[in-house]
Amino acid sequence: MKIVVQKFGGTSVSTKERRERVVSKVIGAIKEGYSPIVVVSAMGRKGEPYATDTLLSLVDCNFKDSNKQAQDLLMCCGEFISSVVMSNELFNNGVNAVPLTGGQAGIITDDVFSDAKHKEVNSKELIRLVENGKVPVVTGFQGITESGYFTTLGRGGSDTSAAILGAAVNAERIEIYTDVDGIMTADPRIVKEASLIDVISYTEVFQLADQGAKVVHPRAVDIAMKHNIPLLIKNTMSECKGTLININGDINHPKIITGITYLNDRIQVKISANSNIGNPKYKDILGLLATNKISLDLINIFPDQQVFTIGADKKEDLKNILDAIQIKYTLKEECSQIAVVGTRMTGIPGVIANIIQALNDNNIEVLQTADSNMTIWCLVNTKDVHEALNALHKVFELA
Numbered sequence: 458m459k460i461v462v463q464k465f466g467g468t469s470v471s472t473k474e475r476r477e478r479v480v481s482k483v484i485g486a487i488k489e490g491y492s493p494i495v496v497v498s499a500m501g502r503k504g505e506p507y508a509t510d511t512l513l514s515l516v517d518c519n520f521k522d523s524n525k526q527a528q529d530l531l532m533c534c535g536e537f538i539s540s541v542v543m544s545n546e547l548f549n550n551g552v553n554a555v556p557l558t559g560g561q562a563g564i565i566t567d568d569v570f571s572d573a574k575h576k577e578v579n580s581k582e583l584i585r586l587v588e589n590g591k592v593p594v595v596t597g598f599q600g601i602t603e604s605g606y607f608t609t610l611g612r613g614g615s616d617t618s619a620a621i622l623g624a625a626v627n628a629e630r631i632e633i634y635t636d637v638d639g640i641m642t643a644d645p646r647i648v649k650e651a652s653l654i655d656v657i658s659y660t661e662v663f664q665l666a667d668q669g670a671k672v673v674h675p676r677a678v679d680i681a682m683k684h685n686i687p688l689l690i691k692n693t694m695s696e697c698k699g700t701l702i703n704i705n706g707d708i709n710h711p712k713i714i715t716g717i718t719y720l721n722d723r724i725q726v727k728i729s730a731n732s733n734i735g736n737p738k739y740k741d742i743l744g745l746l747a748t749n750k751i752s753l754d755l756i757n758i759f760p761d762q763q764v765f766t767i768g769a770d771k772k773e774d775l776k777n778i779l780d781a782i783q784i785k786y787t788l789k790e791e792c793s794q795i796a797v798v799g800t801r802m803t804g805i806p807g808v809i810a811n812i813i814q815a816l817n818d819n820n821i822e823v824l825q826t827a828d829s830n831m832t833i834w835c836l837v838n839t840k841d842v843h844e845a846l847n848a849l850h851k852v853f854e855l856a
């Protein structure tokens with residue numbers, strides 16, 4: 458039995474016309490001799506009646522914040538509807554579809570509501586259905602705790618569901634269908650010249666996804682990589698061959714940069730030694746922030762100052778912690794962190810110089826940089842981020 462997991466995102470299942478395209482992808486896989494397991498997201502995006510954000514707006518913030526378990530139950534509803542509607546569509550086209558919740562598909566999670574992690578998958582029932590010629594249509598983004606509570610897996614969690622199930626049933630590949638042709642060299646909504654990447658390594662996609670390219674969830678990439686299952690990113694609405702993600706990526710790729718992405722809502726924090734003379738806590742700041750689960754990026758330590766970035770959602774927490782130990786600091790808000798990614802840049806001199814030059818030529822202020830073996834980050838003002846992405850895309854000839 459050759460199993461393929463096919464995950465369809467919110468826009469892919471949002472209208473009848475699109476669901477008909479989904480049906481053709483599922484039937485296409487069956488005709489090729491595969492047994493498909495379908496995973497669906499809730500129908501549509503914010504504002505549409507059954508989208509998760511719309512459902513969330515039905516209850517009060519206070520209630521949601523203090524009843525995470527209730528919030529998760531509500532957030533599961535969009536996928537319930539989607540899996541039944543999609544099963545109906547498949548049934549009308551002669552496919553023996555069976556809608557299943559994440560729990561019924563066997564996904565057992567911890568009880569961290571709204572950001573649960575899977576602990577195990579009891580795939581017996583799922584496999585039994587597939588062996589009997591059925592096509593399970595599993596609600597993405599959710600699982601169930603050992604004591605039977607519904608949980609959700611965090612934003613983009615349907616990708617994770619597909620990867621978890623693919624790994625559990627030892628799928629031959631996992632296909633993620635979305636509203637773009639595959640992974641592009643940059644977000645095509647911002648960089649019009651962005652081009653399709655044919656083949657890319659798990660590590661590069663993980664880096665792109667982790668740094669803001671929301672086309673696929675980093676956790677899904679990580680799971681597929683650990684089980685060495687090829688991931689394919691494809692467009693529900695086209696016949697484009699999409700992007701293949703595997704271990705080696707494209708080793709013969711002629712360009713040193715694979716793609717560019719960005720994260721908004723970053724804050725740059727600067728803490729100078731001079732302003733904190735005599736405060737013994739100055740040396741312990743990074744440890745203290747880590748203990749308080751504030752994750753830091755772009756950490757640069759100099760003899761006279763410490764500089765790093767945090768997510769804007771952590772601003773109040775950071776202020777409370779630093780104020781409590783009387784540390785003086787400055788914050789620069791509305792920053793964006795650009796990540797230039799490519800495994801082939803290792804050992805090639807001048808990449809950072811090219812980036813800085815391109816940004817300078819466009820009068821874009823560079824607030825900070827950092828690099829690792831496959832990524833160069835630079836922090837810019839959010840007002841400049843679109844221009845910066847387009848300038849970098851051009852200088853590295855990614856079109």
Ligand code: ADP
Nearest residue numbers: 466467468635637640641643644646670671672
């Ligand atoms: P789905 O609902 O199918 O899961 P998402 O909205 O999560 O879809 O992901 C698809 C979107 O990801 C695209 O519409 C695109 O704007 C965005 N995106 C961001 N970066 C990239 C990139 N490098 N390549 C392709 N798409 C990207």
Ligand code: MG
Nearest residue numbers: 466613671672
């Ligand atoms: Mg998504």
